Amino acid sequence: MVELLIGAAIGVGGMIAKNKVIDNNTATSSNNLQKELDALSDENEKLRKRSKEAERQVEDLLAENQKLRKASKDTDDDRDDLEDELDSAKAKVKKLTQQNDELLRKIAEYKSVCENYELEINRLKNN
Secondary structure, three states, X not given: OHHHHHHHHHHHHHHHHHHHHHHHHHHHHHHHHHHHHHHHHHHHHHHHHHHHHHHHHHHHHHXXXXXXXXXXXXXXXXXXXXXXXXXXXXXXXXXXXXXXXXHHHHHHHHHHHHHHHHHHHHHHHHO
């Protein structure tokens, strides 16, 4: 009977020791898992911050791109206006050149007529 009690005591002691070892291993595994989870959480937070910063940069770049497109459109509009003004000025210069040529032709014609009148007047005076 003593042997039975000693065997039972050794069995209970073994079970208690085994449970403590398992609890220690479980606690160690749990601690390791918690550390890994914390590390992953930290890494996730870093990636989230990087992502937000990248989103802000993208928004800034899109805004800058929009400004540049507007400026480019304004420049194109100004260039088109200048081209229209240039075309108008060219047409006006062409018209004025034609008018000038016409006036020069008329002046030459009037000069010729005046010379003929002078000749006629001088001929009439001399007769």
